[in-house]
Amino acid sequence: MKNVRLILLALLFATTPLLAADHQILVSNFSFTPENLTIQVGDTVTWTNEGGTHNVRADDGSFRCANGCDGTGGNGDPAPAGWSFTLTFDEPAELIRYHCEPHGAPGGVGMAGTITVEGLEDDIFSDRFETP
Numbered sequence: 257m258k259n260v261r262l263i264l265l266a267l268l269f270a271t272t273p274l275l276a277a278d279h280q281i282l283v284s285n286f287s288f289t290p291e292n293l294t295i296q297v298g299d300t301v302t303w304t305n306e307g308g309t310h311n312v313r314a315d316d317g318s319f320r321c322a323n324g325c326d327g328t329g330g331n332g333d334p335a336p337a338g339w340s341f342t343l344t345f346d347e348p349a350e351l352i353r354y355h356c357e358p359h360g361a362p363g364g365v366g367m368a369g370t371i372t373v374e375g376l377e378d379d380i381f382s383d384r385f386e387t388p
C-alpha cells in the first residue's frame with residue numbers, strides 16, 4: 257500500500273510540468289515582490305505595477321516591458337501605476353536578471369529581481385537541426 261502511494265505521488269510530480277502556472281510579481285515601493293522567483297518551464301509571470309513609475313528590463317535586453325513589451329506592440333518605457341503584462345518562459349534558465357531602469361541597474365542593483373526557470377531541455381534536438 258505504501259508503494260502504491262509513492263507511485264501515485266511520483267506520477268503527480270512527473271505530470272506537474274504539464275500544468276503551466278501563472279506567477280504574480282508586485283511592482284511597488286521601489287521593489288519587485290517576490291524579488292527572486294523560481295518557476296517551471298512553460299509557466300507565465302505577470303508583473304503588476306501598483307505604485308510609482310517603473311518598468312521591467314531584462315539585464316540582457318531580451319525583454320523590456322511596462323505597458324506591454326517593446327517589439328510586441330507594447331511600450332516598455334517607464335510608466336505610472338496601473339500597468340500589467342505577462343511573459344511566458346519556455347526554456348530553462350539558471351538566472352534571468354531584470355531591473356527597473358529609473359530605479360535599478362544590471363547585476364541586481366537597486367530595484368531589481370531574478371527569475372529561475374526549472375525544467376528539462378526538451379528542444380535539444382530541434383536546436384541542433386535548426387536551419388540558420
Ligand SMILES: [Cu+2]
Pocket residue numbers: 286308309310311356357358359360367
Ligand atoms: Cu522603478
